[in-house]
Amino acid sequence: MASVAASGDHRRVKSAAFLFACGCAGAAPHWLDPARSLWPAISLALVLGGYGLRSVMRASFLKTEPESQKLVAERLPTLDVVVAARDEESVVTRLVERLSALRYSAGRLSTWVIDDGSEDRTPQLLDALAQKHPQLQVIHRQRDAGGGKSGALNAALTQLKGEWLLVLDADAQLQEDLLERLMPYALDGGWSAVQLRKAVIDADRNWLTRAQAMEMALDAVLQKGRLESGGVAELRGNGQLIRRAVLQASGGFNEDTVTDDLDLSFRLLTHGALIGILWDPPVQEEAVPTLSALWKQRQRWAEGGLQRFFDYWPTLTSSQLTICQRWDLACFFLLQYGLPVVSFADLSASLVSRTIPTFWPLSVVAFSVSGMAYWRGCRGRQEGPAIPSPGLLNLLVAIAYLGHWFVVIPWVTLKMAVLPKRLVWAKTSHAGEQLPVQA
Incomplete structure (x- = not known):
C-alpha cells in the first residue's frame, strides 16, 4: 500500500x-504582572474543563443484548478476523482456540494470522493449528519485510474477501457471542468502523496493571462522551472492526507511522467514515507489568499520537469536518498533548525566574475531570474482567499514575523535534499461559 503520511523532516x-509554541505559552505568564499571571490558565481551565466534563457526563453505557440484536444468518456479512503476530509463542495457541470458539454464521467467518518474521516457535505452532482448524489461514512474512504491524496487515489485506475485518492483537481474548452482538451494532449504527472497549485481564497483578485497567475504562468513557457530543472517536489497535471497502479506499494501513490505529482513525475521518464505540462486550488484553515496559509503550503511543495531528492537521481544521468535530479535536489536542508540554515549560520557567508555576489551575481541572471519568467508567455496569473499584485509594493512585504523560509527551516531542526519525515498530511482550484465562 502506498504511504500517505508525511516525511520525517516534515514532522x-x-x-x-x-x-516552541508550548515553550512560549508556558513561560510567558511569568513575565506578566503577578495579579494577572494566572488568567491564561484559568481561562483555559474553564474552556477545556467544560469540554472534558461534558464529554465525561455525556457518555452512555447501553447494553447490547445478544438475543434482541442478533441478525439472522442470511443477513450476517462476511467477516475476516486478522491478527499480526511476531514472537507470540506464549499466546498464539490460546488465541486460535478462542477465535475458533466464536459463534458466527457458517461459511461467513475466516481467521487470518500473519506470522511477521517470528524467531520463536510461533510459525510451527501456527502451521500445526492450521491443520487442526480449517478456517485458519496463515501467512508467513520475512522478518525484514518492513512496515511493522501495518506491513503485516497490508500483506493480509490483499487476500481478504470479507466485507468486514476485525483486527486483534495476539493476546486478545473475546466472549463467544461477541461477533453476534458486534455486527448488529455496526450495521444498525451505520458505522464504517467500531472500536471495542479494552479490558485488562491481569488487573490484580500489581498496582501498575490495576492503574492501566482503570485507564482503559477512562479512555472508553471519554471516547463515548466525545462521540455522543458530536466529536470524534478513535481506533485503539486491538479490537477494531473496519469495513474493508472503506479501509481500502483510505489507503490501507499506513506503514510510515508507529501507531497504525491512530493514523487510520484520522484517515477514515477525512474520508467521512465514522467510528463507533462498543462498551460491551469488550476485547480483553494484557497490561504491561513493569515501568520500563510502560515507558517504552507510551513513548510509541505519544509519538504516533503527535504524528497523526501533524500529518493531517490541514484537513482536521478545514470545513471538511463539522464545527463540533473540529472543536473536539482542538480541545483534545490541547489537553492530551499541549498541556503536558506547556506544564513542563511552566515549571522550567518558574525555576529560572523563581516564581510560582502559573498553569496549575488547568492541571488541577484536567486531573479532576480524569478522576470523574475513572469514577464513571469503573463503577458502571460492564462485562469481561472486573475493573478495580473507584475507591479513594485506587482513584488517588490512578490519578497520580496519569502524571507519567507529563514526562512522556514533553520528552517525545523534544526527540521528534531534534533527532532524525527512524521508524521502529516495538512490540509489547505477552505473558500468555502465565496468566489465568478469563471466562
Missing part, C-alpha cells in the same frame, strides 16, 4: 514549531 519541523 521534525512541525514538532519543533509545536515545542
Whole structure:
C-alpha cells in the first residue's frame, strides 16, 4: 500500500514549531504582572474543563443484548478476523482456540494470522493449528519485510474477501457471542468502523496493571462522551472492526507511522467514515507489568499520537469536518498533548525566574475531570474482567499514575523535534499461559 503520511523532516519541523509554541505559552505568564499571571490558565481551565466534563457526563453505557440484536444468518456479512503476530509463542495457541470458539454464521467467518518474521516457535505452532482448524489461514512474512504491524496487515489485506475485518492483537481474548452482538451494532449504527472497549485481564497483578485497567475504562468513557457530543472517536489497535471497502479506499494501513490505529482513525475521518464505540462486550488484553515496559509503550503511543495531528492537521481544521468535530479535536489536542508540554515549560520557567508555576489551575481541572471519568467508567455496569473499584485509594493512585504523560509527551516531542526519525515498530511482550484465562 502506498504511504500517505508525511516525511520525517516534515514532522521534525512541525514538532519543533509545536515545542516552541508550548515553550512560549508556558513561560510567558511569568513575565506578566503577578495579579494577572494566572488568567491564561484559568481561562483555559474553564474552556477545556467544560469540554472534558461534558464529554465525561455525556457518555452512555447501553447494553447490547445478544438475543434482541442478533441478525439472522442470511443477513450476517462476511467477516475476516486478522491478527499480526511476531514472537507470540506464549499466546498464539490460546488465541486460535478462542477465535475458533466464536459463534458466527457458517461459511461467513475466516481467521487470518500473519506470522511477521517470528524467531520463536510461533510459525510451527501456527502451521500445526492450521491443520487442526480449517478456517485458519496463515501467512508467513520475512522478518525484514518492513512496515511493522501495518506491513503485516497490508500483506493480509490483499487476500481478504470479507466485507468486514476485525483486527486483534495476539493476546486478545473475546466472549463467544461477541461477533453476534458486534455486527448488529455496526450495521444498525451505520458505522464504517467500531472500536471495542479494552479490558485488562491481569488487573490484580500489581498496582501498575490495576492503574492501566482503570485507564482503559477512562479512555472508553471519554471516547463515548466525545462521540455522543458530536466529536470524534478513535481506533485503539486491538479490537477494531473496519469495513474493508472503506479501509481500502483510505489507503490501507499506513506503514510510515508507529501507531497504525491512530493514523487510520484520522484517515477514515477525512474520508467521512465514522467510528463507533462498543462498551460491551469488550476485547480483553494484557497490561504491561513493569515501568520500563510502560515507558517504552507510551513513548510509541505519544509519538504516533503527535504524528497523526501533524500529518493531517490541514484537513482536521478545514470545513471538511463539522464545527463540533473540529472543536473536539482542538480541545483534545490541547489537553492530551499541549498541556503536558506547556506544564513542563511552566515549571522550567518558574525555576529560572523563581516564581510560582502559573498553569496549575488547568492541571488541577484536567486531573479532576480524569478522576470523574475513572469514577464513571469503573463503577458502571460492564462485562469481561472486573475493573478495580473507584475507591479513594485506587482513584488517588490512578490519578497520580496519569502524571507519567507529563514526562512522556514533553520528552517525545523534544526527540521528534531534534533527532532524525527512524521508524521502529516495538512490540509489547505477552505473558500468555502465565496468566489465568478469563471466562
